[in-house]
Amino acid sequence: MTTSIEVKKAQLETAVHYLAGLLEEGSLIQHYDPETRREIAEVLELMLAKVNGLPDNVPDNLVQAAVVRAIVGAAENLHIEEALEREVFLNRQMREVEAFASIHGHTLTGWEPVSGEEGVEYQSSCRECGGFVYVSLSGTYNLLLDSCERM
Numbered sequence: 001m002t003t004s005i006e007v008k009k010a011q012l013e014t015a016v017h018y019l020a021g022l023l024e025e026g027s028l029i030q031h032y033d034p035e036t037r038r039e040i041a042e043v044l045e046l047m048l049a050k051v052n053g054l055p056d057n058v059p060d061n062l063v064q065a066a067v068v069r070a071i072v073g074a075a076e077n078l079h080i081e082e083a084l085e086r087e088v089f090l091n092r093q094m095r096e097v098e099a100f101a102s103i104h105g106h107t108l109t110g111w112e113p114v115s116g117e118e119g120v121e122y123q124s125s126c127r128e129c130g131g132f133v134y135v136s137l138s139g140t141y142n143l144l145l146d147s148c149e150r151m
């Protein structure tokens with residue numbers, strides 16, 4: 001008895017989706033590096049989608065090219081996600097500093113992007129007292145005094 005090629009393909013897809021799911025959530029493979037796990041899971045899902053989109057009887061080198069595109073696509077998707085997370089984090093830091101500044105009577109200038117060790121960071125200062133604040137991914141450096149005193 002031979003299994004039809006469609007059945008084998010469906011079984012292989014189920015297996016690969018299952019593996020991608022395990023890689024994403026980390027059960028059974030806690031010792032794998034989390035970032036690499038997520039990236040491989042993304043590669044597998046993209047690879048299934050791209051291979052499904054290939055015409056019948058396509059040469060092997062085009063199948064391999066689909067895998068390469070999946071690897072490149074996964075890296076791009078995950079970096080966009082990371083960049084968004086960084087932006088959300090920095091924005092929350094800025095809102096917290098603005099709240100602190102206004103409670104303590106400071107009037108902040110707009111946030112200015114500065115380039116730091118981890119990429120873009122932001123600084124601002126008080127128009128009245130010159131007190132300075134700086135937000136980065138590793139935290140906030142708040143040099144505003146407890147009350148605003150004009151220089």
Ligand SMILES: [Zn+2]
Nearest residue numbers: 106126129148
């Ligand atoms: Zn001030």
